[in-house]
Amino acid sequence: MNRQDIRRFEAAGLFVLFFLGGVIHTLTHTFVLITQVADKLMHEGKLLDELLKTYQGTGFLVMFAVWFGAMMLPIFLALLLKSKKGYWVTTIVGALVVLANIAHAIAHISIGDVTNGIANLVMSGVTGVWAVVFMLQLARGKV
Numbered sequence: 001m002n003r004q005d006i007r008r009f010e011a012a013g014l015f016v017l018f019f020l021g022g023v024i025h026t027l028t029h030t031f032v033l034i035t036q037v038a039d040k041l042m043h044e045g046k047l048l049d050e051l052l053k054t055y056q057g058t059g060f061l062v063m064f065a066v067w068f069g070a071m072m073l074p075i076f077l078a079l080l081l082k083s084k085k086g087y088w089v090t091t092i093v094g095a096l097v098v099l100a101n102i103a104h105a106i107a108h109i110s111i112g113d114v115t116n117g118i119a120n121l122v123m124s125g126v127t128g129v130w131a132v133v134f135m136l137q138l139a140r141g142k143v
Helices: 003-044 047-056 058-080 084-110 114-139
Strands: none
Touching (some): 003 058, 003 114, 058 084, 058 114
């Protein structure tokens, strides 16, 4: 195995951590939703109904599918594409997804959801940027 393959696998691993950060972010959303409405809804006996209504909406499910698909795409690109052009494609796609995720984290911070925003920046932002830097090194022939 050469240095380029090792760097590709390192980048793919970092993209996996980036993806897992997004999963944890989603679980945090769920936890916040439950804690914000649990007392009121539990007393009314409607907690489960509200949670199911939130997570069964078609738009909500499509958003999750598209977002998680977009976050997984750089993993597969890093593993499958082994050419200079492939490295550039992975770098560009990875950078766009990571930047969108960072913008999402900043949006959380700007509306007062500071803990969730910072956690997302740390878990996904750092690993995502690191993965993009590794792919950029491959694309530029620095490895």
